[in-house]
Amino acid sequence: MPHEVDLIILLAVGFGTALVFGYLAARLRLPPLIGYLIAGIIISPNTPGVVGDIALANQLAELGVMFLMFGVGMHFSLSDLLAVRRIALPGAMLQIAVATLMGIGLTMWWGWSFGAALVFGLSLSCASTVVLLRALGDRGLLDSVNGKIAVGWLLVEDLVMVLVLVLLPATATLLGGEAPVQEGHTAADQNIWLTLLLTLLKVSAFIAFMLIVGKRLIPKIMLLVARIGSRELFTLTVVASAVSIAYGSYVLFGVSMALGAFFAGMVVKESDFSHRAEEETLPLREIFSVLFFVSVGMLFNPSIIVEQPLQILAVVAIIMLGKTLAAMALVLFFRYPLNTALTVGASLAQIGEFSFILATLGLSLKLITPEAQNLILAGALISITLNAFMFTAIEPVQRWIRARSHLARLLERSGDPLAMLPDEVDQSYLKNQVVMVGYGEVGRRIAKSLQEQNIRVVIAEENREIVENLRNKGIAAVSGNATEPAVLIQAHIMHARMLVVSPMDILYVRRMAEIARQLNPDIEIMLCAENIEEARVLEQENIGRVYYAKTEMASNMTHHILVQMGFDEREPASKAAH
Known part of the structure; x- marks a missing residue:
């Protein structure tokens, strides 16, 4: 088949399959991204039938990552985070540490290297913002105190994962992987601590540039274009800002495009036209997000479900039980009510886009194997599918606990x-x-x-x-x-x-x-x-x-x-x- 039409075939097959299975997932009251992942599995080289070009899919996935991170930046609200900082900040940090340690302990027991175990544990520690917002929105909890705590908690997780994505390439050789090639040589040619220091300096320089220059320049450009009154030019301005800043951050400062896109979203949010920018770019961001999830599905090998069912069960147990119980214990420790603890616990009982991004990066740095990536993908598919049942169980579990007064007194805020x-x-x-x-x-x-x-x-x-x-x-x-x-x-x-x-x-x-x-x-x-x-x-x-x-x-x-x-x-x- 001519190479010139590979992209068209991939888009046609990918979008068509994603539409069918996304619709079926929505009809079953599941997040549509489950359908997108299944669509990717169906057109992957690991299953019979139509096979998409995985190399092209990965390139489109890079755009998907950029737009996902751009969306995270646009939704990042410092005021929302500050409103719940006393519980969200320490709670999320401790929960990430606990979940990461559980993942490290499990995989090192399996005989994995520390570097692989660390990436794997971090991948299991971060929940999906997309899934959480959908779950809270469906239940009318987004504006509730419990919803704000859960969203603030995930904002902290997102920030930690952004930092991990920045530092992981610089520490890859120290962890037993391969550093990415830059300017004709790898970071392995330098002292690892010097590399880490240079990375932090570059990131700091980029952040300072965005806060000093970007925060003023981008809103002014958007204002000039908005005065023309052309809707397509305004949309193009926002998209060009996102892609250009992401690419510029990589070329000029040597930081990841994901971090650049994240800060591009934060800068656009500072503009008076942030709501319009979000509305105008939403279809484009969702399209590339679909491509990202489809490409992730194309990397998954379903045979692992048959070959390693016990390992998958252990991964799901960490995601849905370990993380949930750890989060609940932390919320109760901060003297919040049982209902808040159950809501936050249910919110974190899944993994999603950051886990995929981190797994893909770990694979490219030779830190994890395709087997580890498949376990992460299997854990995501199962946990996202079952996450709705976790929210449904909140009320029955709460009633069961309160029916046992001694347990309720132990868990609720005694002496608060x-x-x-x-x-x-x-x-x-x-x-x-x-x-x-x-x-x-x-x-x-x-x-x-x-x-x-x-x-x-x-x-x-x-x-x-x-x-x-x-x-x-x-x-x-x-x-x-x-x-x-x-x-x-x-x-x-x-x-x-x-x-x-x-x-x-x-x-x-x-x-x-x-x-x-x-x-x-x-x-x-x-x-x-x-x-x-x-x-x-x-x-x-x-x-x-x-x-x-x-x-x-x-x-x-x-x-x-x-x-x-x-x-x-x-x-x-x-x-x-x-």
Whole structure:
């Protein structure tokens, strides 16, 4: 077959197969990337039938890696990370260490070298951001405290993996692999510590350049192009920025294209057009992501499932049990509730794109063998497929634990000082107060207005860091999930005049309202709905007075217009017009 059409054949077969199996995976309520991986397996040289050009697939996969990292950079939010830094930063670092040590211990028991064991362990330690965001989004948990902790945790993992991708080539010879060839010689020709020092200096120089020059230059270029009004030119500007920075980082600073693409995404996020840039480039990023997962599938040899089933089971056990239990233990150690521990544990019970990138790099540096890469791919396929069941098991496991009071007392935050109001809070303060559940943007605005009028407020918030900050400011606050009676009791709901609930899942709202009315039948309840459908349901159930953002905005704007137009605000406009 003519070489000139190999690329077209690969794209046609790859996209077509990925479409079919991605659709089937979605119908089975699994992440579509499972279907993309299976599509790659089907057209790989390791299975009969149509065979794609794996060399071309690998080149396209490089673009896929760049766009994946660009997307990670665009989604990286320092503010989100800082909001949960006290648990996400130490928790993720310790969890990576524990999972990596488990992988090293297992593979060295199998007789692998330390370098191979290290790359393998690191590959098992990092969960997939793509899978996590999909799982949390499907369950409406993205904006919850548990969801923010899980996302912040994975942001730390992503940053650690970016650092590993930078340092691994420089330390390859020290770990028993082969350093990449650069400028006619390898890093093995130099002292390994000198190579490592030069690598860190180059990375530091690149980061400084991006923060000083790139952060100012790229947004200005985007502004100039946006003023022209051409949609395709704007999209081209964003894509050209991503690819050019990735390539320039490799040529000028000697750092990986993946790191360059990551910082390109971070720089674009700083622009006023970040949302538009994300929207315009999303189809292109997803297309190349599909190619990446298909190419990864093409590297997988299914025969390993038959030949090494026990090894695969051991890998899956580390991913789905070892990592999960380690993460849960760390979350509980930081005195977060059991539900948070179970959510974070389920979130980490899988591996994905960074594992594939790291395995591919390890293979190219001769640190791991194709067998190790196949074990990683098998672990990813199985763990991603079963991850949905981990989330489904959260509620039953939580009920089972709480049905055993001794176990619940052991695991829950016994003696947690933030779970109850401090002794300094005067008992006279806890009468006719407003109990506010949640201290997000809406909650902050309401609380500030009430405090300006000297109205007493008690905040019930799951995020311990927020509770600590509130107490430092002299504001009464308790830590915990307000769907648990103990939390509302600590907020003295029985003496409160009002309960104000910030936007959250409607099931939680019902539970809070039920507990509040049991403890205080006369309490007035005010609810914030996230959308018009929820507002209608809450109004029909007569749980409390419901507020919906767009309705309130329309009401306030209408009121202002009527006042400015000279109508009496107490009479309808139609009557005033006469």
